[in-house]
Amino acid sequence: MVGMNEFNRTYLPINAYGVIGDCHSALLIAPDGSVDWGCLPDFDSPAIFCRLLDADQGGFFQVAPADATIPGIQRYLRGSNVLQTRFTSISGEMLLTDFMPVETLEAWPYRGMDNNTWTREDGSCHCLVRIVECTHGEMPIQVTLKATPNYAASPSDISLASENKGVVISGGGQHLGLAVVGAQLLPSYSIKVVQEEGDRNPSVVINVTLSEGERLAFALGVGRSAQAARRLVEDELHRRNFNVELARTLHCWRQWVASSNYRGPYEEWVQRSALALKLMTYAPTGAIVAAPTTSLPEELGGLRNWDYRFTWLRDATFTLYALNVLGLTDEARAFTHWLRNLTFVEGEALQIMYGIRGERDLPEVELSHLSGYCGSRPVRIGNGAAKQKQMDVFGEVLDCIHLYRRQGGFERYGETLQGPLWDLMRALVEHVCEHWHEPDNGIWEVRGGYRHYVYSKVMCWVALDRGIRAAQQLNLEADLSRWMMVRDQIRADILTNGYNTELGAFTQSYGDTALDASNLLLPLVGFIPPDDPRMRSTVDRIMEKLTDEHGFVYRYLSDDGLEGHEGTFAICTFWLVDNLAMQGRVDEARSLFERLLSYAGPLGLFSEEIDASNKVALGNYPQAFTHIALINSALNLRKAELRQAEHHAGPVVAAIHLNNQQR
Numbered sequence: 001m002v003g004m005n006e007f008n009r010t011y012l013p014i015n016a017y018g019v020i021g022d023c024h025s026a027l028l029i030a031p032d033g034s035v036d037w038g039c040l041p042d043f044d045s046p047a048i049f050c051r052l053l054d055a056d057q058g059g060f061f062q063v064a065p066a067d068a069t070i071p072g073i074q075r076y077l078r079g080s081n082v083l084q085t086r087f088t089s090i091s092g093e094m095l096l097t098d099f100m101p102v103e104t105l106e107a108w109p110y111r112g113m114d115n116n117t118w119t120r121e122d123g124s125c126h127c128l129v130r131i132v133e134c135t136h137g138e139m140p141i142q143v144t145l146k147a148t149p150n151y152a153a154s155p156s157d158i159s160l161a162s163e164n165k166g167v168v169i170s171g172g173g174q175h176l177g178l179a180v181v182g183a184q185l186l187p188s189y190s191i192k193v194v195q196e197e198g199d200r201n202p203s204v205v206i207n208v209t210l211s212e213g214e215r216l217a218f219a220l221g222v223g224r225s226a227q228a229a230r231r232l233v234e235d236e237l238h239r240r241n242f243n244v245e246l247a248r249t250l251h252c253w254r255q256w257v258a259s260s261n262y263r264g265p266y267e268e269w270v271q272r273s274a275l276a277l278k279l280m281t282y283a284p285t286g287a288i289v290a291a292p293t294t295s296l297p298e299e300l301g302g303l304r305n306w307d308y309r310f311t312w313l314r315d316a317t318f319t320l321y322a323l324n325v326l327g328l329t330d331e332a333r334a335f336t337h338w339l340r341n342l343t344f345v346e347g348e349a350l351q352i353m354y355g356i357r358g359e360r361d362l363p364e365v366e367l368s369h370l371s372g373y374c375g376s377r378p379v380r381i382g383n384g385a386a387k388q389k390q391m392d393v394f395g396e397v398l399d400c401i402h403l404y405r406r407q408g409g410f411e412r413y414g415e416t417l418q419g420p421l422w423d424l425m426r427a428l429v430e431h432v433c434e435h436w437h438e439p440d441n442g443i444w445e446v447r448g449g450y451r452h453y454v455y456s457k458v459m460c461w462v463a464l465d466r467g468i469r470a471a472q473q474l475n476l477e478a479d480l481s482r483w484m485m486v487r488d489q490i491r492a493d494i495l496t497n498g499y500n501t502e503l504g505a506f507t508q509s510y511g512d513t514a515l516d517a518s519n520l521l522l523p524l525v526g527f528i529p530p531d532d533p534r535m536r537s538t539v540d541r542i543m544e545k546l547t548d549e550h551g552f553v554y555r556y557l558s559d560d561g562l563e564g565h566e567g568t569f570a571i572c573t574f575w576l577v578d579n580l581a582m583q584g585r586v587d588e589a590r591s592l593f594e595r596l597l598s599y600a601g602p603l604g605l606f607s608e609e610i611d612a613s614n615k616v617a618l619g620n621y622p623q624a625f626t627h628i629a630l631i632n633s634a635l636n637l638r639k640a641e642l643r644q645a646e647h648h649a650g651p652v653v654a655a656i657h658l659n660n661q662q663r
């Protein structure tokens with residue numbers, strides 16, 4: 001409980017939420033059975049449930065015991081993103097099983113960008129299914145559905161479907177159908193529409209008492225029109241067999257996660273993180289969102305609130321590294337297709353982020369009618385960072401393709417790097433050759449103007465390095481002598497201007513004394529060995545000056561042109577774990593890793609940042625960055641432990657094997 005709303009229920013901690021999805025969109029469900037965040041049918045559709053961002057005005061969909069004091073405890077069904085909430089009282093117990101049906105988790109790489117995302121392969125609609133079952137005694141249940149279309153900006157109407165089969169809700173151009181399946185014969189079943197004076201969004205309230213063994217399903221789908229939504233409620237959703245769909249959905253998730261090759265310490269954490277990452281993939285195009293939410297604050301009550309429902313090349317390629325190292329490669333294949341479909345011909349026109357269908361314009365707008373999570377305003381949709389210049393993305397894209405190739409990705413799918421993808425890579429490398437020396441906004445998307453960020457330069461070096469390796473190993477057309485010369489120039493430039501000998505650290509930008517946690521990536525990308533004295537002392541300086549009292553890492557502490565402060569950045573703390581592990585400081589690494597894990601939510605999920613002093617999760621949730629880094633750190637720790645046990649030499653890191661530069 002982190003903040004009190006005067007009218008309604010309190011705001012819950014960000015990481016208290018369970019998350020479900022169908023690789024089109026994702027929903028956040030509280031332990032009291034309330035869907036408090038939901039954009040349907042796609043990640044970037046206007047939210048119809050946004051109580052998370054305004055506890056008073058925002059819509060929600062709650063299935064819970066009528067006695068609101070009965071607590072719910074959530075867990076995921078083994079190896080899946082199917083969420084189960086158990087409500088237990090003296091007189092009865094009920095299980096609520098929440099899922100979004102999937103028949104396959106495969107991306108559809110060949111559908112292009114303007115496909116139909118509303119229906120599934122078999123023509124039926126994507127939906128949320130909530131199965132409720134009384135497993136013991138008796139349980140009076142209350143269901144409240146208050147949809148607030150268009151981020152609670154539009155009024156809506158509710159009409160009952162024939163034979164009390166459910167309701168149809170329309171507003172702001174959005175149309176929903178809720179089907180109540182299996183309740184009509186129960187004598188206690190009642191359904192009514194409630195609208196208080198002045199409320200532009202009526203609610204539907206359903207009451208029913210279930211006895212042991214009785215089971216109901218609530219299925220919520222979206223239609224393109226009110227008529228289509230009515231058809232859903234009165235026909236399609238009642239014809240579907242949700243028990244079979246649950247079994248199929250479970251099978252899909254379990255089959256997907258079973259193909260991960262990781263067996264070792266922290267396996268359950270790694271598995272949960274992989275499942276969380278898969279939730280962020282957008283099957284129709286192969287895009288990957290940074291998180292399925294917007295505007296969960298980086299400071300409670302602050303203005304650092306951003307929309308993450310887009311595809312950053314950086315976040316997405318980092319996601320693919322993590323999945324790749326687990327042996328999960330389908331996502332990288334889909335992503336390379338998405339990448340090739342983007343509308344750009346030269347490096348110049350490559351944006352740092354896109355919409356999930358490849359949209360280039362993501363205008364940033366403030367939703368002034370929403371009060372924000374715990375009063376954190378403004379709530380923003382869209383993201384102005386789309387027009388920023390961030391030179392690191394070239395290295396990230398090339399490194400991702402490099403790793404995918406090295407893992408045998410192309411051969412596995414009968415594809416090749418030669419052809420359009422190599423043309424694209426070559427264009428990117430050529431662009432880096434021309435522009436690496438220019439200042440940019442940096443990895444953190446700082447809004448205060450261009451600088452010569454060290455990490456951006458290092459990733460320009462990575463772009464050249466990976467391009468050269470591919471060209472040499474596959475005998476591809478490239479201006480190799482120029483590329484090699486530029487690669488060496490960049491490295492020399494960084495070592496001269498990016499390392500401050502007085503401070504004993506790589507700095508945030510050239511000529512600067514500020515530290516930046518992104519420099520913890522330098523050994524991870526193979527720019528410098530982890531035990532190079534310059535890297536060792538950079539790590540020490542970061543531990544001294546860029547951490548909180550729990551040893552968690554801030555991304556930077558320098559002025560970024562924005563008001564307020566933020567928490568420690570979880571991905572950065574995991575990078576510190578990696579560095580410690582790679583330096584052979586395994587006990588320190590393990591202890592930091594485990595401390596960090598203790599800040600996960602009850603379901604093993606993380607947001608972007610942590611305010612450890614107040615024990616709160618901050619920022620969008622669940623965030624890909626954090627789960628990517630958790631996976632990499634678990635693997636790096638295991639490698640370091642094995643190395644320690646076997647007295648092995650030579651650090652092994654997630655993306656690059658430093659002791660085998662030929663690969």
Ligand SMILES: OC[C@H]1O[C@H](O[C@H]2O[C@H](CO)[C@@H](O)[C@H](O)[C@H]2O)[C@H](O)[C@@H](O)[C@@H]1O
Pocket residue numbers: 290306307308312314315383384385443444445446447625
């Ligand atoms: O700090 C200001 C910036 O914050 C956001 O960027 C952060 O999130 C991105 C998505 O995970 C990540 O790629 C980036 O490295 C982070 O700094 C926000 O999206 C930006 O608009 C904002 O300027």
